[in-house]
Amino acid sequence: MSADAETIRYHAATENSAAAVDLIDQTRLPAETVRLVCSTLPELHDAIVRLVVRGAPAIGIAAAYGVTLAPIDANASPAEVRQSYYEAIDYLATSRPTAVNLFWALDRMRGIVDAATDDAIGNLAQRLADEAIAIHEEDREMCRSMGRHGSALLTKCQTVLTHCNTGGLATSMYGTALAPIYFLHEKGHTLNVYADETRPLMQGARLTAWELAQAGVPVTVCTDSMAGGLMRDGKVDAVIVGSDRIAANGDVANKIGTYPLSVLARYHNVPFYVVAPTNTFDLELASGDLIPIEQRGEDEMRYTLGAESNIHANGRMAVPREAAVINPAFDVTPAELVTAIVTELGVIESPNVERVRQHFAAS
Numbered sequence: 001m002s003a004d005a006e007t008i009r010y011h012a013a014t015e016n017s018a019a020a021v022d023l024i025d026q027t028r029l030p031a032e033t034v035r036l037v038c039s040t041l042p043e044l045h046d047a048i049v050r051l052v053v054r055g056a057p058a059i060g061i062a063a064a065y066g067v068t069l070a071p072i073d074a075n076a077s078p079a080e081v082r083q084s085y086y087e088a089i090d091y092l093a094t095s096r097p098t099a100v101n102l103f104w105a106l107d108r109m110r111g112i113v114d115a116a117t118d119d120a121i122g123n124l125a126q127r128l129a130d131e132a133i134a135i136h137e138e139d140r141e142m143c144r145s146m147g148r149h150g151s152a153l154l155t156k157c158q159t160v161l162t163h164c165n166t167g168g169l170a171t172s173m174y175g176t177a178l179a180p181i182y183f184l185h186e187k188g189h190t191l192n193v194y195a196d197e198t199r200p201l202m203q204g205a206r207l208t209a210w211e212l213a214q215a216g217v218p219v220t221v222c223t224d225s226m227a228g229g230l231m232r233d234g235k236v237d238a239v240i241v242g243s244d245r246i247a248a249n250g251d252v253a254n255k256i257g258t259y260p261l262s263v264l265a266r267y268h269n270v271p272f273y274v275v276a277p278t279n280t281f282d283l284e285l286a287s288g289d290l291i292p293i294e295q296r297g298e299d300e301m302r303y304t305l306g307a308e309s310n311i312h313a314n315g316r317m318a319v320p321r322e323a324a325v326i327n328p329a330f331d332v333t334p335a336e337l338v339t340a341i342v343t344e345l346g347v348i349e350s351p352n353v354e355r356v357r358q359h360f361a362a363s
Ligand SMILES: CSC[C@H]1O[C@H](OP(=O)(O)O)[C@H](O)[C@@H]1O
Pocket: 051, 054, 055, 056, 057, 163, 164, 165, 166, 167, 170, 171, 175, 176, 177, 203, 241, 242, 243, 244, 254, 255, 256, 329
């Protein structure tokens, strides 16, 4: 998959076929490149829950398309049609709690339903499909813009370390934190990338390594626990990560393991960059302490890759049942440990509540 492969495809409804959302099944990567076609709401909801489709922007795009899968009774009244779409939106909102892009996208779709008058209810399905397609297209543009803005921060770098997967698989294409890496690669400045494994679901080892290798970017997988030693040895010029939700003061929720990376980066004077589109900001939340953190199932921790967790293959029991496990999917990095946040609008240096406010005010 190159940086601009289609993580999500939409098959719009026709006279002869219903709408469907066609996804790369990320639980099967890197061993198999297979696609999963979701033609019902439960299938799409399950695909988000199981991380078939994952990554904050990609979750929002998939959920937006998911609204068009709502079952609509041919004899329903306009009010009943709207109600069916509202129920679909509320159901999709229960899939995962942290990535605010999901709720941002669903709110956009809700606005289309709100605006549907009784006499134009017949066009609502098409307007919803058009809005989801617009959300998808806008994300492509935002990723390209983040690549451009973020690249300016990395021009003096030779090696960067990244966490989880923030490339085309986590977005429409190109990515957030990987976008500057792809952008520089296209310009002839190819960075070396350390991709840490990102336990327990190994998005770094399975997805970032696969994606960068496909794009011809040299990538070395390291364990999560190696990051500090690499920084101590002067082997990391910058850390660059994505985000699932950023509070009004610049606190950043991202994949579990991000916070310790920020502490290590500060201790070793390594710049720590966050790349996220403006729809990842939740300006209603004053600080990161208020960001809901998804607690995922035990089996993702108890088993090595595969088998009982939601990653296929024949994993082995790695943690005895007698031991308890915890599995928070995200942690929060305080703004004071973030060197800069890159959005599609530009760069927020040393983010704080005032600088975040100014960034949005300037847009
Ligand atoms: C470009 S957003 C990617 C973001 O989403 C990941 O979480 P998950 O794999 O659980 O969807 C991770 O936090 C990444 O930074």
